[in-house]
Amino acid sequence: MTPDTPTYPILAAFATVLFPFIGFLLSALAGKKAKSGFLAIITIALSVITAGYTFAMVWGEAPIHAQWHWFTIGNEAFHLGIFLDNIAVLMLLVVATVALPVHIYSVAYMKGDPGIHRYWTYLSLFCAAMLGLVIADNLLLTYICWEIVGFASYLLIGFWFTKDAAAQANKRAFIINRIGDIGFLIGFALLYSGFGTLDINALFGMEGLFVVPAATDAPASAAQGGLPAGWITVAGLAFFLGAMAKSAQFPLHVWLPAAMEGPTSVSSLIHAATMVAAGVFLLARIFPLFDGTVLLIIAATGTITALVAAYFALTQFDIKKILAFSTVSQLGFMVAAIGIGMYPIALFHLVTHAFFKCLLFLCAGAIIHEMQHLSDRHQLGIDPQDIRQMGRLRRYMPVTFATMLIASLALVGFPLTSGYLSKDALLIHAFEWAAWQQGVAHIIPYVLTFVSILTSFYIFRLLAKVFFGPTVTAPLANGQAGIHDPSFWMLGPMLFLAACSFFPLFTLQPLHYAHAWLLEGIGVSTPWAPIPLLHVAVPAVTTAATLAIAALAWHWYVKGKYALKTDGLLYRFSLHQGYLDSFYDRVVVGAVLGLANILRWLDKHLVDGIVHGLAAIGRGLASIAGWIDRQVVDGLVRLVGKLAWGLGSMLRHTQAGRLQGYLSSLFLIILVILLYHFIVQA
Amino acid sequence: MQALVFYAFSAIAIGSAVVLVSMQNMARALFLFFIVLFSVAGLYVFALADFVAITQILIYVGGVLVLMLFAFMLSNKTLLDQLQRGTSHFFALPVWQALLISACFLAILVYASLQLGTFQPAWMVAAEAAGTTIGPADSTVNHIGIHLMTRYLLPFEVVSILLMMALVGAAHLTRKEANP
Amino acid sequence: MITLTHFLIVGACLFSIGLYAVMARRNAIMVLVGIELMINAAVLNLVAFGRYDSEHYGGQAFALFAIVLAAASVAVALAIILNVYRHYKTINPEDINHLKD
Numbered sequence: 001m002t003p004d005t006p007t008y009p010i011l012a013a014f015a016t017v018l019f020p021f022i023g024f025l026l027s028a029l030a031g032k033k034a035k036s037g038f039l040a041i042i043t044i045a046l047s048v049i050t051a052g053y054t055f056a057m058v059w060g061e062a063p064i065h066a067q068w069h070w071f072t073i074g075n076e077a078f079h080l081g082i083f084l085d086n087i088a089v090l091m092l093l094v095v096a097t098v099a100l101p102v103h104i105y106s107v108a109y110m111k112g113d114p115g116i117h118r119y120w121t122y123l124s125l126f127c128a129a130m131l132g133l134v135i136a137d138n139l140l141l142t143y144i145c146w147e148i149v150g151f152a153s154y155l156l157i158g159f160w161f162t163k164d165a166a167a168q169a170n171k172r173a174f175i176i177n178r179i180g181d182i183g184f185l186i187g188f189a190l191l192y193s194g195f196g197t198l199d200i201n202a203l204f205g206m207e208g209l210f211v212v213p214a215a216t217d218a219p220a221s222a223a224q225g226g227l228p229a230g231w232i233t234v235a236g237l238a239f240f241l242g243a244m245a246k247s248a249q250f251p252l253h254v255w256l257p258a259a260m261e262g263p264t265s266v267s268s269l270i271h272a273a274t275m276v277a278a279g280v281f282l283l284a285r286i287f288p289l290f291d292g293t294v295l296l297i298i299a300a301t302g303t304i305t306a307l308v309a310a311y312f313a314l315t316q317f318d319i320k321k322i323l324a325f326s327t328v329s330q331l332g333f334m335v336a337a338i339g340i341g342m343y344p345i346a347l348f349h350l351v352t353h354a355f356f357k358c359l360l361f362l363c364a365g366a367i368i369h370e371m372q373h374l375s376d377r378h379q380l381g382i383d384p385q386d387i388r389q390m391g392r393l394r395r396y397m398p399v400t401f402a403t404m405l406i407a408s409l410a411l412v413g414f415p416l417t418s419g420y421l422s423k424d425a426l427l428i429h430a431f432e433w434a435a436w437q438q439g440v441a442h443i444i445p446y447v448l449t450f451v452s453i454l455t456s457f458y459i460f461r462l463l464a465k466v467f468f469g470p471t472v473t474a475p476l477a478n479g480q481a482g483i484h485d486p487s488f489w490m491l492g493p494m495l496f497l498a499a500c501s502f503f504p505l506f507t508l509q510p511l512h513y514a515h516a517w518l519l520e521g522i523g524v525s526t527p528w529a530p531i532p533l534l535h536v537a538v539p540a541v542t543t544a545a546t547l548a549i550a551a552l553a554w555h556w557y558v559k560g561k562y563a564l565k566t567d568g569l570l571y572r573f574s575l576h577q578g579y580l581d582s583f584y585d586r587v588v589v590g591a592v593l594g595l596a597n598i599l600r601w602l603d604k605h606l607v608d609g610i611v612h613g614l615a616a617i618g619r620g621l622a623s624i625a626g627w628i629d630r631q632v633v634d635g636l637v638r639l640v641g642k643l644a645w646g647l648g649s650m651l652r653h654t655q656a657g658r659l660q661g662y663l664s665s666l667f668l669i670i671l672v673i674l675l676y677h678f679i680v681q682a
Numbered sequence: 683m684q685a686l687v688f689y690a691f692s693a694i695a696i697g698s699a700v701v702l703v704s705m706q707n708m709a710r711a712l713f714l715f716f717i718v719l720f721s722v723a724g725l726y727v728f729a730l731a732d733f734v735a736i737t738q739i740l741i742y743v744g745g746v747l748v749l750m751l752f753a754f755m756l757s758n759k760t761l762l763d764q765l766q767r768g769t770s771h772f773f774a775l776p777v778w779q780a781l782l783i784s785a786c787f788l789a790i791l792v793y794a795s796l797q798l799g800t801f802q803p804a805w806m807v808a809a810e811a812a813g814t815t816i817g818p819a820d821s822t823v824n825h826i827g828i829h830l831m832t833r834y835l836l837p838f839e840v841v842s843i844l845l846m847m848a849l850v851g852a853a854h855l856t857r858k859e860a861n862p
Numbered sequence: 863m864i865t866l867t868h869f870l871i872v873g874a875c876l877f878s879i880g881l882y883a884v885m886a887r888r889n890a891i892m893v894l895v896g897i898e899l900m901i902n903a904a905v906l907n908l909v910a911f912g913r914y915d916s917e918h919y920g921g922q923a924f925a926l927f928a929i930v931l932a933a934a935s936v937a938v939a940l941a942i943i944l945n946v947y948r949h950y951k952t953i954n955p956e957d958i959n960h961l962k963d
Binding site for chain 2: 864865866867868869870871872873874875876877878879880881882883885886887891892894895896898899902905906909910912913914916917918919921922924925927929930931932933934936937938940941942945
């Protein structure tokens with residue numbers, strides 16, 4: 001640690017990570033006794049406090065970097081450290097702040113679950129890993145945290161592992177994340193081989209090897225790095241692959257809708273701040289690495305993701321699936337923002353999205369909770385997540401409705417909400433970028449605008465069906481449902497997040513993003529000239545479109561005048577999520593299984609054959625040795641034995657116990673004596 | 683003439699003995715033994731021992747042989763069969779061993795006898811010189827009777843007691859026990 | 863006059879034959895007969911040498927004793943053979959090998 005580094009923010013940041021980790025350890029040690037979640041909530045609350053302190057100390061100041069020697073491989077020393085710049089402290093604060101309401105919400109939501117002690121343990125680990133990822137100062141440490149985040153999400157998605165769907169979902173999430181992890185691994189291996197360091201500050205800091213390019217077209221690194229430009233591109237793509245898996249970009253998004261099998265509170269955390277944000281955060285962190293080609297690919301991928309996910313969200317019936325595709329779509333926006341070089345905008349959108357998406361999920365959780373109660377009480381046996389079963393919930397759950405409406409408005413970017421600020425900033429910059437780029441790049445902003453209109457449609461469809469529309473569920477229709485707003489433990493976090501979804505948190509100017517403190521803190525200068533017309537036109541158009549779509553949704557779903565056929569190709573394609581799942585099942589899983597079968601065959605017949613052949617040779621040698629042993633060595637031993645035995649059996653005859661035998665020997669001796677006598681005489 | 687008769691007796695004795703030991707039939711063997719004993723008794727006569735020859739005939743032929751025949755014939759049927767069957771393998775291993783040893787003995791004895799013919803012991807030479815050899819005219823029975831009652835009285839009595847004990851023992855051994 | 867050597871050779875022959883019978887025959891009675899033959903050979907020697915002792919008649923007197931003892935021994939031996947047969951159900955001396963152990 002350099003002497004002039006202020007230690008308090010570093011210690012506070014460290015504590016921010018440490019608290020949930022301690023919570024995790026204590027919960028794990030306490031085992032089944034840690035039912036209340038008290039530990040987890042206390043630790044995450046402490047984390048929020050320290051994160052707030054860190055944020056206050058570092059935001060707008062020079063980055064702080066502290067590191068300690070970790071280990072040495074050969075001559076290369078690795079360091080363990082904390083790097084705090086504006087991005088890091090911002091994320092630190094957001095993650096902790098979003099995690100706290102989720103924790104509190106979980107107290108009520110998860111009450112009575114038999115595996116609740118596991119839940120708190122996993123949740124603490126999840127938060128600790130994500131916080132660690134944010135403040136890590138080198139890519140290796142980031143990668144470790146990245147893996148722990150993936151692992152913890154695996155545990156949480158499969159929390160109800162006895163459900164087959166949950167087990168499948170967490171397996172899928174884990175496998176797809178592994179694909180991304182390989183990309184990450186390749187990426188930082190390339191960087192290390194080129195530059196000999198993984199230190200984020202040294203690579204991407206203000207005076208790093210990659211100076212933030214003034215123009216997105218030509219990264220400065222190409223001239224001075226130890227890595228050829230082509231490899232830089234490859235490394236950028238590899239990192240992007242990692243981010244694609246983590247942030248659920250098309251076509252690796254399939255794990256995220258499947259991850260809805262986990263508890264809803266976990267979904268909210270995954271979608272808002274912890275898991276999917278990691279990918280976007282990583283892209284922002286290593287932004288200087290990307291050259292023009294990679295950025296273009298990123299922008300295209302983000303746009304396609306945004307479009308496809310919004311399209312899939314149009315027809316889903318599962319409330320959580322709709323929100324999941326909404327998340328994928330919004331992540332597409334963020335990635336597209338990175339692709340156009342405006343990573344501050346991406347982060348801005350990430351932060352606003354974190355709050356309102358978390359809120360959306362918590363509201364959905366409250367609805368599901370109540371619907372489950374309803375189903376249990378009346379023995380209806382309905383799927384509590386199916387929006388076709390819902391309707392008129394506004395009457396029963398007014399507060400929930402209000403908060404969800406706020407979140408939805410933020411999602412569509414309605415004025416006065418935080419979403420309005422970030423999304424408009426994003427769209428405007430996209431248009432400006434397209435104007436600056438020329439050519440086919442114009443497609444991107446138009447597509448994004450179209451997607452934002454689609455967003456309005458699916459979210460208003462959701463609201464209309466759930467809160468207003470006619471219902472097929474009898475108790476809801478006749479007013480005898482007996483469901484109500486959730487308890488304070490759930491409502492409190494929702495209200496808090498609803499408050500965070502309004503504009504004053506980010507800027508005092510409700511209609512224009514330019515003075516948002518967040519963008520001022522991490523903003524970068526744009527290479528293009530602002531087009532003033534857009535700053536008026538885009539918000540106006542999107543707001544008008546939103547209002548129109550809302551009216552359409554009201555007309556279709558509440559009034560029941562649905563105008564479209566439900567058996568069209570586009571409809572079915574959307575409902576089945578583009579048949580991607582079955583495509584993956586058939587092509588990827590099938591191919592892998594086929595390959596496994598081939599390998600198994602090879603293993604069985606070729607490898608085992610060789611092994612068996614060797615074994616047979618060995619056996620043959622052994623049997624030859626055994627024969628020699630038996631016949632030669634044993635033969636010698638046995639010869640000695642036989643000699644002794646023969647001698648004994650020869651002598652034995654003299655002791656046969658037969659009188660005549662004794663008599664014979666007696667006479668023989670006499671004979672010998674006589675002979676001797678005569679010989680001596682002679 | 684005398685020598686001729688001696689050789690005849692000798693031939694009968696030795697031939698009968700040879701046939702006797704190689705014979706399987708028990709009863710015939712015993713009768714051959716009878717012949718052997720008679721011819722040996724005849725040889726005693728040639729050795730100027732008339733009384734010994736008579737005793738040989740009386741005791742052996744009249745006693746021992748009759749005892750054997752009685753024992754042989756009076757024993758039960760199974761024993762009789764057993765005795766009739768005799769040995770099954772004449773040229774078994776012990777046979778040639780026995781033959782070898784016997785032949786060696788014969789050779790040594792004959793050699794010793796021939797030696798004796800050439801180098802007579804001193805006492806025999808002295809006896810011949812003193813003329814104290816038994817002549818054909820001497821009354822051996824008279825002299826033996828005197829010597830048995832005087833010089834050999836103790837052995838005589840001991841032998842008689844021994845004989846008595848042997849008879850009692852034999853009777854005791856052969857008595858049928860109630861529960862053997 | 864028959865010389866001493868003649869008697870000795872006849873005695874030797876009888877002794878050897880008896881010896882053979884004692885060692886080779888598988889029949890206790892024949893063994894007994896062999897013993898008797900050997901005794902007769904011995905008696906023949908006694909008698910033959912007894913010719914040179916007219917003073918004490920030692921040869922002939924002890925020949926008599928020997929004959930008597932032989933008769934006694936035959937009696938006892940026959941009794942033993944009968945008992946052995948009763949016990950072992952055989953008179954083959956080969957089979958009577960309890961001295962072995």
